[in-house]
Amino acid sequence: xxxxxxxxxxxxxxxxxxxxxxxxxxxxxxxxxxxxxxxxxxxxxxxxxxxxxxxxxxxxxxxxxxxxxxxxxxxxxxxxxxxxxxxxxxxxxxxxxxxxxxxxxxxxxxxxxxxxxxxxxxxxxxxxxxxxxxxxxxxxxxxxxxxxxxxxxxxxxxxxxxxxxxxxxxxxxxxxxxxxxxxxxxxxxxxxxxxxxxxxxxxxxxxxxxxxxxxxxxxxxxxxxxxxxxxxxxxxxxxxxxxxxxxxxxxxxxxxxxxxxxxxxxxxxxxxxxxxxxxxxxxxxxxx
Amino acid sequence: xxxxxxxxxxxxxxxxxxxxxxxxxxxxxxxxxxxxxxxxxxxxxxxxxxxxxxxxxxxxxxxxxxxxxxxxxxxxxxxxxxxxxxxxxxxxxxxxxxxxxxxxxxxxxxxxxxxxxxxxxxxxxxxxxxxxxxxxxxxxxxxxxxxxxxxxxxxxxxxxxxxxxxxxxxxxxxxxxxxxxxxxxxxxxxxxxxxxxxxxxxxxxxxxxxxxxxxxxxxxxxxxxxxxxxxxxxxxxxxxxxxx
Numbered sequence: 001x002x003x004x005x006x007x008x009x010x011x012x013x014x015x016x017x018x019x020x021x022x023x024x025x026x027x028x029x030x031x032x033x034x035x036x037x038x039x040x041x042x043x044x045x046x047x048x049x050x051x052x053x054x055x056x057x058x059x060x061x062x063x064x065x066x067x068x069x070x071x072x073x074x075x076x077x078x079x080x081x082x083x084x085x086x087x088x089x090x091x092x093x094x095x096x097x098x099x100x101x102x103x104x105x106x107x108x109x110x111x112x113x114x115x116x117x118x119x120x121x122x123x124x125x126x127x128x129x130x131x132x133x134x135x136x137x138x139x140x141x142x143x144x145x146x147x148x149x150x151x152x153x154x155x156x157x158x159x160x161x162x163x164x165x166x167x168x169x170x171x172x173x174x175x176x177x178x179x180x181x182x183x184x185x186x187x188x189x190x191x192x193x194x195x196x197x198x199x200x201x202x203x204x205x206x207x208x209x210x211x212x213x214x215x216x217x218x219x220x221x222x223x224x225x226x227x228x229x230x231x232x233x234x235x236x237x238x239x240x241x242x243x244x245x246x247x248x249x250x251x252x253x254x255x256x257x258x259x260x261x262x263x264x265x266x267x268x269x270x271x272x273x274x275x276x277x278x279x280x281x282x283x284x285x286x287x288x
Numbered sequence: 289x290x291x292x293x294x295x296x297x298x299x300x301x302x303x304x305x306x307x308x309x310x311x312x313x314x315x316x317x318x319x320x321x322x323x324x325x326x327x328x329x330x331x332x333x334x335x336x337x338x339x340x341x342x343x344x345x346x347x348x349x350x351x352x353x354x355x356x357x358x359x360x361x362x363x364x365x366x367x368x369x370x371x372x373x374x375x376x377x378x379x380x381x382x383x384x385x386x387x388x389x390x391x392x393x394x395x396x397x398x399x400x401x402x403x404x405x406x407x408x409x410x411x412x413x414x415x416x417x418x419x420x421x422x423x424x425x426x427x428x429x430x431x432x433x434x435x436x437x438x439x440x441x442x443x444x445x446x447x448x449x450x451x452x453x454x455x456x457x458x459x460x461x462x463x464x465x466x467x468x469x470x471x472x473x474x475x476x477x478x479x480x481x482x483x484x485x486x487x488x489x490x491x492x493x494x495x496x497x498x499x500x501x502x503x504x505x506x507x508x509x510x511x512x513x514x515x516x517x518x519x520x521x522x523x524x525x526x527x528x529x530x531x532x
Contacts, residue, residue, distance in 0.1 A: 165405060168396050172386045179384045181368035182346060182377070184401040184449065 008258060010137045015254030017139065017147040019247035021208060024150035025227040026234065026242035027157060028201030032080075034237030035174050035194045038088050038099045042107035044224030046083075046199060048114060050076040050206025051215045055123050065127065069210075073203035080199020081192050088195070089188075107220070114217035122214035129211075142211035153204050154243065157197075170194055174237070229273050235286025245284065249273075298360075299324045299453055299484050300345070300376075305354035307344040314340040316508045317354065322453065327475075327485040331492045331519075331529070332505035338488040339381050341505065342455045345486075346378045347371050358453070373401055375452030379459065383442040387431030391422055391441055394430050398448030407450060415444040418477065436467040443474065447483075454478065456487040460494065472498055492529045496520050 029043045040046070050072045057068030087106055091099050129141030161167035169185050170193070180187045205223075213219065230249050234241030252272050257265025276284060300322040308314040314337045322328045330338050343349045345356060347368040356363040358374045366374065377398070385394050395415060399408045416423035419440040425433060430441055439459055446454055459475060460468040472494050479485050479498065489495035496502060496516040503513040504525065512524065519525050 165396065165400050168389070168393050169400060171393070172389060172397050175386045175388055176384055178348075179380055181348060182372065182380060183397045183445075184369055184372040184404075185397075186367070186369040 006136045008255070011255045011258035012251065013137065013139065014143070015251040016247070017143040018254055019250035020147035020150040021143075021205070022226065022230055022250050023243045023246035024146075024153055024201065024208070025205050025223060026230040026246050027154055027239060028198040028205070029227055029231050030234070030237055030239045030242045031157070031170075031201065032194060032198040033231065034239065035170055036084070036088065036092075036191055037174070037237075038092070039103065039228070039236070040083070040198065041100060041103040041224070041228075042083070042110060042220075043198075043202060044220035044222075044227060045107050045110040046076050046079055046202040047206045047209065047223060048215070048217065048220045049079060049110060050203045051210045051213075051219065052114060052118055052123075054206060054210050055125055055215055058125055059123075065125075069207040072206055073200055076203030076206065077196045077200035080202065081196040083199070084191055084195035089191075107224075111217050111220065118217065120217060122216045124214050125210055127211060140212070142208070145211065146208035149204070149208055153201065157201070166190075166193065229270070232283055233273055233276060235283030238283065238285050241283060241285030297324045298322070299326075299358070300486065301357045302345070303355045303357070305344065305356060306352045307340065307349050308352065309340075309349065313352070314349075314508050315344060318505075318508070318510055319354075320503050320510060320513070322484060322486050324452075324484055325482060326501065327479040327487065327499040329495045329499040329502040329516075330486070330488045330505050331490070331495060331502050332511075333529075334490060335507075336505045337508040338490075338505055339457055340508075342378060342380075342457050342486070342488055345371075345455060346376065372449055372451070373403065376455060377446035377449045377451035377453075378455040379439075379442045379446045379457060381457040381461065383438045385430040385433075385438055385441055385445070387429070389430055390427050391430055391433070392426045394441055394445050395422075395448050398445035401449055404449045408448070411448050411450060415447055418447075418481075419444055419474075434467075435463045436470060439463065439467075439471055440474065443478065447478075451483070453484045453486065456485060458488055458490065460489065460491045468494065492525070493520075 029040060033039050053075045054068050054072040057063045057071050058065050063071070083106065087102050088099065091102055132139045132141055132144065161171055169180070169183070169190055173180055173185070173187060173190050177187055180190070226249070230245045231242050233249065234243070234245035249269050252269035253265040256268035280286065298321050302318055302320050305318045306313060306315055318341065330341060332338055340349060344351060347363060347366060351364055358376060361374070363371060363374065386397065395412060396408070399405055399411065421437055422440055422444055425437060430438065433441060443459070456475065460471050463471060468491065475485070475487065476498050487495060487499060496519060499516055501513065501515050502519050504511045504519070512522070514522070
């Protein structure tokens with residue numbers, strides 16, 4: 001019984017660490033949706049681009065790891081801004097389904113482009129950390145780093161959104177786009193900045209994922225759907241809802257996987273998602 | 289047409305302005321003037337183009353012909369989001385607060401202009417001294433304020449940019465009769481503070497008690513103009529709008 005409890009505790013703690021990472025993933029998607037009202041279906045592919053960028057900067061060009069990561073974040077932020085400027089902007093007034101389809105198109109484009117450019121073999125930056133052992137419990141160091149950085153990133157985003165003029169404008173514009181010019185705000189500029197921020201968050205996620213996972217052109221599929229589900233679960237565009245939903249989802253995966261097999265964790269989490277959708281289609285904390 | 293009488297420098301001048309929405313012209317050859325320190329009303333029936341007029345001055349609607357000048361500089365090529373930097377702030381129709389932001393964040397949005405930010409604290413103090421009720425409710429979500437409080441917040445938000453000219457679009461619309469009285473009292477205080485005000489209203493009797501001069505707008509055209517006393521006394525206004 002004693003041993004059993006310790007392993008359960010380990011599963012709960014690992015779920016907590018996973019939750020931090022998933023919360024960071026959902027934050028960028030929620031931010032963009034909340035402000036621009038467009039879902040970046042290709043969000044996880046931006047993360048994939050960031051992971052390849054870090055790999056090339058660090059392994060191939062031999063830059064210091066932190067510099068490679070900073071450059072990766074900057075690159076994905078620029079990619080987010082470009083995505084808005086060249087793909088989203090022309091369809092801003094179009095039907096939601098068209099907006100979904102163009103970002104879906106970008107998803108397949110990025111996947112195919114990565115396959116052509118980098119091949120399908122798995123790449124790894126080859127940075128390894130010893131596990132952290134506390135009595136009978138062990139954690140992976142990259143997960144702990146990911147958790148800490150994800151929380152710090154979210155705190156920084158929270159402070160930016162609540163304390164600065166630009167952050168306040170980003171929260172305001174989702175409520176009334178049409179009168180923003182009366183405040184001296186150029187809505188197009190806010191959209192570009194928000195998209196760059198969404199990209200930067202995806203870039204930050206790639207820094208954390210690259211420490212834990214191999215890089216391949218389809219890696220977005222491992223994170224895209226789950227990120228989207230978490231956002232829907234928390235109420236699309238609701239950043240706080242997404243934050244809480246990420247931790248709930250991660251516990252289902254981690255603790256569910258502990259009681260059954262690891263793969264079952266995901267099955268249980270998705271069943272939970274479906275059940276919630278029957279109960280509250282707008283998400284647990286969604287409005288309307 | 290009795291355009292502005294002598295004296296007082298022109299702050300805002302419209303010269304033969306026409307404007308409209310796609311496939312629909314709403315303003316025809318409108319000329320008017322607001323002098324520094326004056327309060328001027330544009331009155332007229334529903335659908336006369338009063339709101340369109342203010343939206344055109346704020347450049348939310350394109351001018352199709354004519355010229356708008358703010359302090360002798362044309363606004364024609366100025367994009368909407370730069371109008372406020374020229375000193376024109378608008379309190380839009382229906383108040384249009386950011387309903388899920390706090391009162392304080394709404395006021396913060398009014399000070400978004402980089403030039404306004406260093407004076408944020410000072411102007412916030414001024415707005416709170418003008419509307420102590422807003423200070424009591426500063427942390428409250430704007431959507432939960434009463435109609436009158438929302439109007440205070442909307443006016444306060446516009447004042448946060450330190451405007452030279454304040455445009456007020458139907459401040460009394462949609463408010464309970466008791467509250468309407470207090471809103472006009474607010475407008476009177478704003479004018480007394482020395483702000484130059486251009487106000488659009490359907491509540492003609494009330495607004496004429498507050499402003500110096502007024503223009504009558506009908507179907508997108510200026511029909512007449514004059515001092516408040518002149519308009520209150522004119523048969524045209526009395527018969528058509530005051531029901532006397």
